[in-house]
Amino acid sequence: MATWGELEKVGTKWHDLEEMTWGDLEEFCVINQKAKQIPDDMEVSFVPMQNVSNTGDVQTDEVRKASEVKKGFTFFEEGDVLFAKITPCMENGKGGIARGLKNGVGFGSTEFHVLHPDPEKVSSEWLYYLTSWDEFRIQCARNMTGSAGQKRVPKSYLEHYKVHLPPLEEQRRIAALLDKVSDLIAKRRAQLDKLDLLVKARFVEMFGDPFINPMAWKKIKIKDAVTVEPQNGMYKPQSDYVTDGSGTPILRIDGFYAGVVTDLSSLKRLLCDDKEKKKYLLKEDDIVINRVNSIEYLGKCAHIKGLIEETVYESNMMRMHFDSARFNPVYVTHLLCSRFVYDQVVNHAKKAVNQASINQKDVLDFDIYQPSIDLQNMFADFVNQVEQSKLVIHQSLDKMETLKKALMQQYFG
Numbered sequence: 001m002a003t004w005g006e007l008e009k010v011g012t013k014w015h016d017l018e019e020m021t022w023g024d025l026e027e028f029c030v031i032n033q034k035a036k037q038i039p040d041d042m043e044v045s046f047v048p049m050q051n052v053s054n055t056g057d058v059q060t061d062e063v064r065k066a067s068e069v070k071k072g073f074t075f076f077e078e079g080d081v082l083f084a085k086i087t088p089c090m091e092n093g094k095g096g097i098a099r100g101l102k103n104g105v106g107f108g109s110t111e112f113h114v115l116h117p118d119p120e121k122v123s124s125e126w127l128y129y130l131t132s133w134d135e136f137r138i139q140c141a142r143n144m145t146g147s148a149g150q151k152r153v154p155k156s157y158l159e160h161y162k163v164h165l166p167p168l169e170e171q172r173r174i175a176a177l178l179d180k181v182s183d184l185i186a187k188r189r190a191q192l193d194k195l196d197l198l199v200k201a202r203f204v205e206m207f208g209d210p211f212i213n214p215m216a217w218k219k220i221k222i223k224d225a226v227t228v229e230p231q232n233g234m235y236k237p238q239s240d241y242v243t244d245g246s247g248t249p250i251l252r253i254d255g256f257y258a259g260v261v262t263d264l265s266s267l268k269r270l271l272c273d274d275k276e277k278k279k280y281l282l283k284e285d286d287i288v289i290n291r292v293n294s295i296e297y298l299g300k301c302a303h304i305k306g307l308i309e310e311t312v313y314e315s316n317m318m319r320m321h322f323d324s325a326r327f328n329p330v331y332v333t334h335l336l337c338s339r340f341v342y343d344q345v346v347n348h349a350k351k352a353v354n355q356a357s358i359n360q361k362d363v364l365d366f367d368i369y370q371p372s373i374d375l376q377n378m379f380a381d382f383v384n385q386v387e388q389s390k391l392v393i394h395q396s397l398d399k400m401e402t403l404k405k406a407l408m409q410q411y412f413g
Helices: 004-010 124-132 134-142 155-159 168-207 274-280 329-336 339-348 360-364 373-412
Strands: 021-024 029-031 043-047 063-065 074-077 081-084 095-097 105-108 112-117 162-165 218-221 226-232 248-251 259-261 287-290 301-303 317-322 350-352 355-357 367-370
Touching: 029 155, 074 112, 081 124, 095 124, 112 124, 112 155, 124 134, 124 168, 124 373, 134 373, 168 329, 168 373, 226 360, 259 329, 287 329, 301 329, 317 360, 329 339, 329 367, 329 373
Parallel strands: 043 105, 259 301
Antiparallel strands: 021 162, 029 112, 043 063, 074 105, 081 095, 081 112, 218 367, 226 317, 287 301, 287 317, 350 355
16 A cells, blocks of 8 residues: 555646647447346346435445346446435535446446546546546536436436546556545545544443433423523525635534534624524534434434534424533434434424425424433543544545545546
């Protein structure tokens, strides 16, 4: 494995334009080739959309008889590049190389475009990195067709996408370098995942499984635990949002994940008056909870800490404040992020097409447990120690991701 210093030095740009081949993408690969004749009883890999990640992983271990999937699914072969064509999968970066296919053949979602490389002109790896490049996806998004929620990248757009293709040997060198950086990024993300699992394990160790409550903690309703009851956030039209650095930052539902606000310094900003600020300002140690979203994200929450300036919150969430004499917000946030509370969210949810909702009354009715405040504080201290370790890993991860973006821009821009 190359060291970090070595990776920084090898990101040289391909300069020999005379050896570059210019043309439409369809000149170097077949897009959505027709299925070949396959015996009905032959086993093949089956790849639904959920088996393709946004980091290039393609799970190919699901096997079916060809007769079950020959009609109504998309055909591909070993080494083909899968590219999710439908929103939001395309924008989220879903795609990868089909490897390890049963008998070298696979079928999958009809929402894939399949790029079958000409092995004498282009490598699968180079094609994958091209299609995963941020700018490529941005251009694809601008050229989507169809109605909202069902927009797709047309095959014709991919076919006529202009590429400058280096020689095969250079393609392989580029892909090998990007593989090394991608592997390092994956390792850092795995380290973060392990630390998150460590916190979850410590929670159960200290407080027990909430479904069982083996330590017989006192169960109370949230309405009996808060000093500020859940309040909906503010709605402002898009015309009130500003991009010149003025205004007030606003926390939106895309600004937090797994109990944590991802980056307070990069929130969108809007214009609001003093009366609105007074009503909707977030306070340190508030807890926010998502009240409108698709059912899988409904009820996600975050602990507000480290505010760097006055910040408001949007209408799709509620904020509340727990009694600090009885509850540590770190403990409460982890409990609210548990399956124990999520099941209560689902049971209270009002479901509609593509989204669900909960209200203040629902949240006040949720059951939580009240361990001793000393034990909660011990857990919070442990979480803070883990967060310090995660901060170091995040800094390394950010540096690697910045390098990868720079390399992608060099090689494909």
